[in-house]
Amino acid sequence: MNYSEDDLLPISALQHLLFCERQCALIHIEQAWEENRFTVEGHILHEHVHEREDESRGDVRISRGLRLRSLRLGLTGVADVVEFHRGQAEPFYSESTSISTEWVPFPVEYKRGKPKSNQCDEVQLCAQAICLEEMMNVRIPAGALFYGTPRRRTDVPLDDDLRRTTEQAADRLHRLLDTGTTPPALYEKKCDTCSLLHLCMPETAGRGKSAVHYLARMLQSS
Numbered sequence: 001m002n003y004s005e006d007d008l009l010p011i012s013a014l015q016h017l018l019f020c021e022r023q024c025a026l027i028h029i030e031q032a033w034e035e036n037r038f039t040v041e042g043h044i045l046h047e048h049v050h051e052r053e054d055e056s057r058g059d060v061r062i063s064r065g066l067r068l069r070s071l072r073l074g075l076t077g078v079a080d081v082v083e084f085h086r087g088q089a090e091p092f093y094s095e096s097t098s099i100s101t102e103w104v105p106f107p108v109e110y111k112r113g114k115p116k117s118n119q120c121d122e123v124q125l126c127a128q129a130i131c132l133e134e135m136m137n138v139r140i141p142a143g144a145l146f147y148g149t150p151r152r153r154t155d156v157p158l159d160d161d162l163r164r165t166t167e168q169a170a171d172r173l174h175r176l177l178d179t180g181t182t183p184p185a186l187y188e189k190k191c192d193t194c195s196l197l198h199l200c201m202p203e204t205a206g207r208g209k210s211a212v213h214y215l216a217r218m219l220q221s222s
Contacts (some may be wrong), residue, residue: 002204003074009177010129011068011077014169017176020122023196024173025182032199059086061103068131073170079128081108090139105132114149119165121145122156126166129158 009028016024026032061084069076084103100155107128111121122145128187129140156162174178178181183198 002071003174004071005062007074007174008069008071008076008169009074009173011075011124011131013173014075014127014166015120017122017169017173018069018118018123019190020194021176022183022185022200025176026196027209028177029180031198060084068122068128068135070127070131070134072134073127073167074174075127075131075170077128077131077158079107079132080110081130082106083108092133092137092139095218104137105136105140106152107132107144110146110148112148114146115154123166123169125156126158126162127170128161130166134179136169169185184207 003060013024013028017026063082063157064080066081066082067076085104087104089102089104098129107125109121109125109128115121125143125145127145131136133140142155142157142160144153145154158206191197191200
């Protein structure tokens with residue numbers, strides 16, 4: 001099954017989903033958003049990466065802000081950096097007998113802070129790679145995550161387990177947004193770093209209720 005262009009969802013929503021399904025629904029169903037220090041620092045980092053010019057370094061070409069899409073996963077987005085390494089590329093589609101390109105894509109996603117305890121960053125990177133594979137018919141074995149705090153790049157093998165996790169997350173994302181229902185709030189320690197903490201209101205929004213609608217009722221009654 002392939003999705004239509006109208007059904008494509010942002011790749012970045014996968015990270016919201018894996019961090020918290022309620023946060024994902026607040027952002028992508030209720031269109032709720034608030035900034036905090038972490039989101040602002042993230043925006044600044046991405047803008048700094050995207051504003052630099054494309055370049056070539058020997059056998060590596062570097063492209064920034066490349067548009068991506070996968071009709072198979074129903075995802076679209078923008079890659080921070082895609083390095084194209086000169087070398088023999090394996091076709092992505094098994095029925096293809098030709099080499100699609102001599103340049104092998106290597107996506108690099110930039111993140112503020114440090115590596116996380118879950119796989120949300122790896123899944124976002126893998127989704128970008130799957131988009132590139134579909135667009136270019138070339139197999140991508142690995143990518144990298146660059147974290148701002150240690151200022152260190154970590155290579156990420158795009159193995160079968162990570163691909164399966166990414167495909168399952170994309171399916172969960174579509175099913176969540178298709179329901180149009182925001183999951184109930186459940187306070188956890190990670191909530192303290194969420195920019196939507198005051199909109200989410202775990203103890204007052206109630207099970208299955210909309211935080212945005214709750215705020216609207218409060219404003220009307222005041």
